[in-house]
Amino acid sequence: MRFAILALALAGCSTFPAPEPVTPSQGIIDVHRHAFAQGMPGDSSAETVARLDANDIALSAIHFATRDAYENWSGEYGHRFLKGVSFPCWRDGTGEWFSCQWDDAAYPDLDWLRAEAEAGRLTHLGEIGFVYAGVSPTDPSMLPYWDFAAEFDLPVMVHVNRGPPADGGMRARGCCPDFDPDMGNPELLRPILERHPDLKIVLQHFGFPPLPMFDNIGYVEESFALLRDYPNVMADMSTFHSVPFLSAEQHGVVVRRMQAEGLLDRLVLGSDGWPEGEIIARYEAMDFLSDAERQAIYRDNALRLFGMGTE
Secondary structure (H helix, E strand, O other), rough: OOOOOOOOOOOOOOOOOOOOOOOOOEEEEEEEEEOOOOOOOOOOOOHHHHHHHHOOOEEEEEEEOOOOHHOOOOOOOOHHEEEEEEEOOOOOOOOOOOOOOOOOOOOOHHHHHHHHHOOEEEEEEEEEEEEHHHHOOOOOOOOOHHHHHHHHOOOEEEEOOOOOOOHHOOOOOOOOOOOOOHHHOOOOOOHHHOOOOOOOOOEEOOOOOOEEOOOOOHHHHHHHHHHHHOOOOEEOOOOOOOOOOHHHHHHHHHHHHHHOOOHHHHOOOOOOOOOOHHHHHHHHHOOOOOOHHHHHHHHHHHHHOOOOOOO
């Protein structure tokens, strides 16, 4: 999740002409967006789609926070969105659900998920926020969900890094009494990948350099090791490529390292709700990338992730 859980900003226009249907092979795929429990002023409406069209975003993977939001995300532009579910959920200090909740529970019902997967409506699990809930990937509560994802070949989007520190106002007020930054270590995913070696996992928030409040906030070496060892592990660099105090130069250093290690076929674009145009502009300015490598980051890797193939 982004550092402070914020609502998405929309363009100020009120009406837009209906665009022609767009297929994934015609534009960029954003694998990381949110519909929060608190509400998000973005839906499958003309306003949202116009913003995506302005940045050539053909398809967006939405991480839903409640069953109601998941089931009611529909309409004329519903085909432009891939639907997933965020968990484990947590309560704030008052006992109220903070970021998500599934029928007054921390985890979505597996029978319901199975029906959604069998119907082709559920395309992924995530964002899985282990650091926020203070839960390990190997916790018994998680094992049935890993098994489920492997059974249906669903990608699992996992928050990896130490998360927003409480100091400096970077963590949302009231967030996460059980917050545990150690749960963001991607090494904790190894037993899961040993159990399910073909499981597709996306390391969200990949590549964060050291920060004053955390020397190893991004678990960068651990993440690179997991990418090298498991060919079905991918990464998005959400937030790193957007927050003001992390520069385009820093972003480029990590992308160049992925290129040198032959890992650009694992990098997918995830906005996490930050302005897409600015993220795309960063990649366009990386003169060490070929057009084919940009296309892989923008689209082809995500098509493979979701089992859509390429043209």
